[in-house]
Amino acid sequence: xxxxxxxxxxxxxxxxxxxxxLLSSGLTLIFGIMNFINLAHGSLYMVGAFVGAAAYNASxxxxxxxxxxxxxxxxxxxxxxxxxxxxLYRHDHLYxxxxxFGLMMFFNELAIVIWGNRPYFVTIxxxxxGAVTIFGAPYPVYRLLVIAVGIAVxxxxxxxxxxxxxxxxxxxxxxxxxxxxxLGANVDLLKKALFMLGAGLxxxxxxxxxxxxxxxxxxxxxxxxxxxxxxxxxxxxxxRGALLAAIVIAVIDTLGRxxxxxxxxxxxxxxxxxxxxxxxxxxxxxxxxxxxxxFRPHGIMYSAxx
Amino acid sequence: xHRNKWAGWLLPLLFVALACIPFVAxxxxxxxxxxxxxxxxxxxxxxxxxxxxxxxxxxxxxxHALFIGLGCYTVAILADAGIANGxxxxxxxxxxxxxxxxxxxxxxxxxxxxxxxxxTLAFSQMFYFLMVSLTPFGGDDGLNIYESSDFGLFQxxxxxxxxxxxxxxxxxxxxxxxxxxxxxxxxxxxxxxxxPRRVDAFGxxxxxxxxxxxxxxxxxxxxxxxxxxxxxxxxxxxxxxWHVSGxxxxxxxxxxxGLVTGPVLGAIVxxxxxxxxxxxxxxxxxxxxxxxxxxxxxxxNQFAWLKAGISRPGPMKTAAPRRVAGEAR
Numbered sequence: 001x002x003x004x005x006x007x008x009x010x011x012x013x014x015x016x017x018x019x020x021x022l023l024s025s026g027l028t029l030i031f032g033i034m035n036f037i038n039l040a041h042g043s044l045y046m047v048g049a050f051v052g053a054a055a056y057n058a059s060x061x062x063x064x065x066x067x068x069x070x071x072x073x074x075x076x077x078x079x080x081x082x083x084x085x086x087x088l089y090r091h092d093h094l095y096x097x098x099x100x101f102g103l104m105m106f107f108n109e110l111a112i113v114i115w116g117n118r119p120y121f122v123t124i125x126x127x128x129x130g131a132v133t134i135f136g137a138p139y140p141v142y143r144l145l146v147i148a149v150g151i152a153v154x155x156x157x158x159x160x161x162x163x164x165x166x167x168x169x170x171x172x173x174x175x176x177x178x179x180x181x182x183l184g185a186n187v188d189l190l191k192k193a194l195f196m197l198g199a200g201l202x203x204x205x206x207x208x209x210x211x212x213x214x215x216x217x218x219x220x221x222x223x224x225x226x227x228x229x230x231x232x233x234x235x236x237x238x239x240r241g242a243l244l245a246a247i248v249i250a251v252i253d254t255l256g257r258x259x260x261x262x263x264x265x266x267x268x269x270x271x272x273x274x275x276x277x278x279x280x281x282x283x284x285x286x287x288x289x290x291x292x293x294x295f296r297p298h299g300i301m302y303s304a305x306x
Numbered sequence: 307x308h309r310n311k312w313a314g315w316l317l318p319l320l321f322v323a324l325a326c327i328p329f330v331a332x333x334x335x336x337x338x339x340x341x342x343x344x345x346x347x348x349x350x351x352x353x354x355x356x357x358x359x360x361x362x363x364x365x366x367x368x369x370h371a372l373f374i375g376l377g378c379y380t381v382a383i384l385a386d387a388g389i390a391n392g393x394x395x396x397x398x399x400x401x402x403x404x405x406x407x408x409x410x411x412x413x414x415x416x417x418x419x420x421x422x423x424x425x426t427l428a429f430s431q432m433f434y435f436l437m438v439s440l441t442p443f444g445g446d447d448g449l450n451i452y453e454s455s456d457f458g459l460f461q462x463x464x465x466x467x468x469x470x471x472x473x474x475x476x477x478x479x480x481x482x483x484x485x486x487x488x489x490x491x492x493x494x495x496x497x498x499x500x501x502p503r504r505v506d507a508f509g510x511x512x513x514x515x516x517x518x519x520x521x522x523x524x525x526x527x528x529x530x531x532x533x534x535x536x537x538x539x540x541x542x543x544x545x546x547x548w549h550v551s552g553x554x555x556x557x558x559x560x561x562x563x564g565l566v567t568g569p570v571l572g573a574i575v576x577x578x579x580x581x582x583x584x585x586x587x588x589x590x591x592x593x594x595x596x597x598x599x600x601x602x603x604x605x606x607n608q609f610a611w612l613k614a615g616i617s618r619p620g621p622m623k624t625a626a627p628r629r630v631a632g633e634a635r
Binding site: 031037084087088093094095096097098099101102103104105106107108109110112113221225228229231232236275278279281282283286287289290293294297298 | 360366368413416417419420421423424425427428429431432435436438439440441442548549552555556559563589590591592594595596597598599600601602603605
């Protein structure tokens, strides 16, 4: 096995994990405190990607495109919270799933109306193009930057949740939102802020992913499914669980796709190994999820209070 | 009680009306209507099956497209291997769906509520990606079915045949569900939704009851997939996409949760609405999406009304004050 190839695959996995964490941390927080399942979270990721890409192509500034992507997703999140999520907080999950499913259809079609059916092209900024050599393996600078931003955001989230008043209220809110409200905190405002924060993080993930993946309508759907797997495995409502699960799942997925077809040639004929390997690789994370749930039905970071 | 009388009239009327459609289509010389309504009936079948778990048991399965896909691909793969005998295909379809439903259900039912929604979704996505990556079975492009299921007496060759097969199957299913709702199993199943702990205390295994319902629902949905494969002569991964699962839920909510006729009406309304919008504009989803949001926002009230209808308001009213009095003492 080629060690430099392995290292770059590992880094690819880490980079996917970071993107997944940005998405699933918002999703899991929104679920944790508001008991709301938001399938339109993938659409917010798409909004971030499209607006970020359009902003970059218009201005040429990477930082401006990041800001535009985050702000647009947060704004869309605020609208969704006010118009759709708020009336449904106290209702059955069925209706939340349904409403956000409708929203997802709407956003996907809206993207086609505005930007067309074909992938929207966006390049990596000149200054951070190219590759650096890590332990003898060349690796794109941009992907390293994505990993760095993700780690920074993870630290930021930890600081926000553990060390600030906002975080304290959020943690209290996940345990008992009614009690926090009785004690005089403005829970409505807290929910709005949290929803916007989650949406903004999804937008950030979308903007960062834009130059790596193709920006097109429906790009949020597969990522949303991955994020759902992450929060189920990590334990719904737990940010630490989301971080751990995002990294583990992304690394397993990436390495599985890269190496399973090779590994199976040891026991199968090459063409059969290739087919079986890629089929097995695409099922790997779901098998992992089934395995985790069989032993820990509430995910790996479940605290017994809920 | 008047609601039951109304529903009692609705069911026969609906099936008579549906039986007229092929003749009307023939008179109007519009064979497309038969194909279209055959599709409606197939989805109605799947929605009725989903209603067993979603409506009766309150388990929101967001992955029932999995079973439609299993049914489709069983037909397609067997036909591809040269086995066109309908009975063999149907038996294989039922066996595969039952086996998968037992395995998937056993894992999914370990969770509840939101977890159940996401895990059923994840399992159907797993099967979706499996079929996309399995190139021997067509991969992304799907698998053509050149020979339709041959049942000896009849062959599911055209839309007309599939229409009548779906109609008959749907009628049988509606009659069956009408019985099931009030059968001991159906009562226990509905009770697991309202108060699982009490069902447990009565000595029933909630898990087994729910798993039985899930398997039953999966097998019937698989039969819908079986018909869909014959209708379109095609099996593609997009039949398993989670949009299909979502649409099935929308149909149930439009028609009324937990009612026997509800999903049939819901499927008709939803698919006709979709077809009309598609005729008006290519960007029909731009209007369908907000319509679904509106259905969800309005439907939550209908749900409360239904719950009140199902959970026998009489005894509840006397029970509630007594409990309060007991606490005061």
